[in-house]
Amino acid sequence: FGIAQALLGDPKLLIVDEPTAGLDPEERYRFHNLLSEIGENVIIILSTHIVDDVRELCSSMAIIDMGKLLLVDDPQNTLCQYNGKIYKKVIEKDELQDYQERFHVVSSRLYLGRMMIHIFSNEQVTGFETIAPDLEDVYFLTINQNRQAEAEEEVA
Numbered sequence: 001f002g003i004a005q006a007l008l009g010d011p012k013l014l015i016v017d018e019p020t021a022g023l024d025p026e027e028r029y030r031f032h033n034l035l036s037e038i039g040e041n042v043i044i045i046l047s048t049h050i051v052d053d054v055r056e057l058c059s060s061m062a063i064i065d066m067g068k069l070l071l072v073d074d075p076q077n078t079l080c081q082y083n084g085k086i087y088k089k090v091i092e093k094d095e096l097q098d099y100q101e102r103f104h105v106v107s108s109r110l111y112l113g114r115m116m117i118h119i120f121s122n123e124q125v126t127g128f129e130t131i132a133p134d135l136e137d138v139y140f141l142t143i144n145q146n147r148q149a150e151a152e153e154e155v156a
Helices: 002-007 025-038 051-057 075-081 093-102 135-155
Strands: 013-017 043-047 061-065 068-073 086-091 104-111 114-120 129-131
Touching: 002 013, 002 025, 025 043, 025 051, 043 051, 051 075, 051 135, 061 135, 068 075, 068 135, 075 135, 086 093, 093 104, 093 114, 104 135, 114 135
Parallel strands: 013 043
Antiparallel strands: 061 068, 086 114, 086 129, 104 114
8 A cells, every 4th residue: 555655646766665574475476576567667775674575676786784885786796796605504503603713604593403504615615515695695794794894993
């Protein structure tokens, strides 16, 4: 209903905030189709934390952290830059610190009582599975690189 109201004035720009949050999968697909159709004639700015929405709907994306613009790019182009450089492994929870010291850990999350870690490496890593990067990997890499650079600036 809100989208219909916003389109009444024939806008050239539409800003939507978390438009698919709380939708079941069927409604989310339906809404994706609607936004895609609208996007053929109207510029749509999509503010969301749901990276699948960005990958599926956006021809350009930005990552902003603490008000600082860190990345602007085409989602597919960004993903291609990380092809063959993201690896995953399931480890025990108490091993996480050791892996963080030895590898560039992009993200970690609980997975069936263990830790699923994603790491970044320019070289093949033994014992890890190479995976296709996703936009969550790009997000964490971008945010972590920025925060590390800021921490190094504070020390200097």
